[in-house]
Amino acid sequence: MNNHNHDKIQTFRSLRLLKWFCPPHLYEEIEGDLIQKFYREAGAFGDNKAKRRLLWNVIRFFRPGIVLRSKFSVELNQVDMYKSYFEIMMRNLLKQKFYSAIAILGLTVGITFALLIGVFIWGEMQVNANLKDVDRLYLMETNYKATEGNQPPFFVPALLGQQAIEQYPTVFEKYYRFRDRNITVSKGDKHFRIQSMIGDSTFFEMFGFPVLHGNVEMALNKPTSIVITEKIAQQYFNKTDVVGETLTLSTEVNGLKDFVITAVMAEVQKKNSVTDFMNSDAQIFLPQDSRGDFNLGFQDEWNTGIITYIKIAPNASSVAAAAILNRILTKEAPKAISENKTIELNSLKNYYLVTNHGVVQKLIISLTIILFFILTLAITNFVNISIASSFSRLKEVGVRKVIGGIKRQVVIQFLSESLLFAVFSGSLSLFLYEILHGYFGEVLGVSLPDILKMNFSFWVSMLTGTLMVGLLAGVYPSLYLSATETIESLKGKFHSVKGTIRFSRGLVAFQFLIAVFVFIMSLVMSDQISYFMEADLGYDKSHVLIVSSVPRMWNEEGMNKMTAAKREFLTSSKIKSVSLSWGSPNFNFDPFSATINLAGQPLEKGILTNMASADEDYAKVYGLKILEGKFFFDESEGFQANRLVLNESAQKALAVEVGDKLRMQFSDKEFTVAGIVKDFNFESMHERIKPVAFTHNRDFQAFRFFSFKLHPGNIAQSVQEVEKNWKNIFPNDPFVYTFTDERLTMAYQTELQLKRASAIASVLVLIIVLTGVLGLVSLGVAKRNKEIGIRKVLGASAYNILILISREYAVLMAVAFLMGIPISYLFVSHWLSGFAYHTDLNGWMFAVPILILFCITITMVCLQSLRTAMAEPVKSLKYE
C-alpha cells in the first residue's frame, strides 16, 4: 500500500513543479509536508480534490520568501564578482579604444549582414508556407523522354487530375487546373490589363485563400462569375465590398463581356506558386466554364495541356500517388499522348526553390556560404584581436590567480566579456538592420520586413545566434589566458607564446583565404552576369518598346484592324518600325511547341520545334539576321499564306533549304520555308538555343504584342508619343509597356540579386579583414617596439624595418593565395558549368583580386608601422 502510494507521489506533476523553483536545501521537508497534507486531505475530501489542492498549495509556495531563499546569500557575493568583471572589462575597453572599436566593428558588420541575409533567406523559405495543407499539395509536371523542344513541363494532360480523383478517391482529394490569360478589364473609363487564372471551382477549398466578401463555395460556379482581389476592388471601386458588381472583360472570342463579382479575396502572400505562378501575379480568377470566351481550346481531353495542382490524402505517399498517375496515363490516355512522357509530382513546399533550374535554391546556398564566411571572419577577427591584446592582460590574470581565483572563474570572465561584446554588437546590428533593410531590400529586389514585425522565433534565433557568436569568439582566448602558469604570467613571460602566434597566424591566413575566395567568386559571378546581359543575344535589344495590352481580336477583322494600326503608328517620326507578334525574346516567346517534318516523310522523322508567330516586320524590329531567303515575303510581294521562317538550329536539324515544303503537327496545311534566320537567344542563357519556326500571324490568327523599334534619342518622349497614338487607336485598351532590356533584367533577376549581394559581401569582407590586419599590425609593432629600437641602433633603416614587418604578412598572404586559387577555381568552374553559355575563366579573374588584396594589405601594414619605424630608437629603449 505504502509502496503504491510512494509511486503515486513520484508521479505527481505538482511536486515536479515544486522542484523547479524550490531551493534544494528546503526541498525535502517542504515536499514531505505537502505530501502529509495531501494524505490528510485525501482522507477528508477524496483523491481528486486533494490533488487539486496539492497543486494549489505548491503554487502558493512560489513566493519570494521561499524562492529567493536559495542562494540569496551566495548570490550577493557573485553579483559583486560579476560587477568587478564588468568594471574591469569596461576599463580594458576604454584603455584600448582602438582595438575594442575594431573588434566591435567586425562583429557588428558580420552580425548585421548575417541578419539581412538571414531574413531574406527565411522569407524565401516561407514562400508557399501559407497555403492550406501545403504538405499535401503537389504540382504535376510532365517529364518528356525526348530532351529537346518540348512543351513547358507544367502542362499536363487535362483529364488526368479528374481521372485520378474519380478512380482513386482514397489517394487523391482534390485538384485544381488553370490556364492564364492577361485580360483587359474595364469599368467606366478605367481600363487595366490584369493577369487572370481561368480554372476549376475548387480554387478556394484547395488552397484556402482568405476571402473578404462573398461565398467561397459558390464563387466560381457560373460561367460569368469573377473573383477579384482586394487590390483590384480598390482599383475599380475604391472599396472592397463589391460582390454583385460587374466588370467588363475584353474576351478573345466574344468581344466585351460582363462578369459578375462573386467574391473578393484578401491580399495573399505576395510570393506563392499558385497566384504568382512563374511570377505571373494573378489578380482575377475566372471559372473553368468561361474558357471558351478566351479561346482556350482545352476541353476535357487528353490532348490538351493544362497546369494541374493535386492534393493527396493525408496518409498517402507522393511516390505512390505519382505511380498511380502514370498508370492512369498509360491506361486511359491515347498512346500518342502517353508514350513519351511520365508525370512527376512536385511538392509545393519546395517548388519555389527548385523551379527554374533551382535558381532560388542556388541563390540561397551561395548566400548561406557568404553569410557563414562573413561571420567566420568576424569571429576570427575578434579572436585575433583578443589574443593579441590579452598579452597586456596576462598580469591581471596572474594577480587574479594569486589571490585565489580559480581557472574556471577566469574562463567565465573572458567568456562573459566576449558574450557582452557579442550582445552589444547584436543590439547595434538590430539598429543597423532597421536603417539598412530598406536599401538592402531594394538591392535584392525584395522587401524585407520591419524589425518590429518580426515574430517570436526571429528573436529566439537572433539571441541564440548572437550568443553563439560570442561563445565561439570567446572560447579560445579565455581558455588560452586561463591556462597560462601563474608565475609566468606575473613575470609577463608567455610559456605558450609560440603556439599562440602560430594559431593567430593561421587565423590571419584563413581570413586571407576566405577574402580571396569571396573576391574571386564575386568577380566571376559579376562577369558571368554581365556576359548574360551584354552578350550578343543574336537580336538587337536596344530601344525596343513592347506593348503587351493589344486587344485580342483574333479573327480576320482584328488582323485588318492591326494592320491599319501599324500603318498609323508608322506615321510617327519617333518610330522606326513596328511588328505584331505573339511574343518577344525572353518574354513569352512562343505559344507552343510542335513537331515539324519534311512533307512526305513520316512524323517521327520530324523535330520538336518552338512555334513562334510574328509578322513580316519582326526581323526588322528585333534586328534578326536573315541568312537565306526572306522573312516571310518582300514588301512588294504582299502577303503570302502558309510560309515558315526557321532559325539555323531548326534548319540544320531538319536539313532543309529555302523553298522546301514542311508539315506541322496539329495542322493539316503544308508550309513553305521562306527564310532562315541566324540563331538568337530567345530563352534564358541557362539553356542551349532550340529550333524555332515562325509562322505568320495571319495564318496563326493570334497575336499579343506590338513591338516598336524607336529611333535613339529621347526615349521618354518617344514613349509618350507612342502612348498618345495608342490612346487614339485603341481608346478602350490600356497602354501596358516594357522594354526588351527590362525584360531581360527581369529574366535574370535572381542572378542579379546574387551579383549585388556578393558585391556587398566583398566590400564587407574587405572591411573586416583589413581592420583585423590593422589591429594585429599595431599590436605586433607595439610588442616589438624594443626589438625595433635595438635593430635601429645596430644600423637598420626604416626601410629595413618595414620590410621586416610586412614580410610576415606577405608570407601569410602567399600561403593563403596558394590555397585559395585551387579552391575558388573548383567552386567557380562548378558554378559556371550550370550555365549553357558562360564566360571563360581567365587568369586575370584570379590575379586581379589577389594583387589588389596584396597591395592594399602591404600598404596598410607599412602605414601602420611607419611611425614606429621612423621613431628615434632612444624613445623605445630609454625605459629600461
Next chain:
Amino acid sequence: MAKEYLGEFEELVLTMVAALQKDAYGAAISEEIETRLKREVNLSAVHVTLYRLEDKGYIKSSMGGGTNERGGRRKRIFTITSAGMAMLRALKESRIELWKLVPQLKMS
C-alpha cells in the same frame, strides 16, 4: 535600543514551536493551528514564517526522521532558542500588563 517586534502570525507560530517541542515541523504546526484555533492557514505561509523566525534567531532547526505518511521525506524539526523563549515571555508579560489596564466587569 531598537526592540524587535513580532507580527501576530509570527508570534502564533513561535508559540506553536515552543508548545509542540520535538514535534514542531511545518505540517504539524499548520495542522495544530487549524484544529486548535479553527483557523485556515496556508502551509507556505507557515514555512516562510518559520524560516524568518530562524533568520531572526528565535528558533533553530535540524533535520528529523521521515515517516511513511510523508512518503519517506525527512522533517525539519524546529526548536525554540532561549532568545525566542525570552521574546515569548516578554510578549506575554507585556500583554498581561496591558490587560490589567483594561477596566474589568463593566458589562452590567
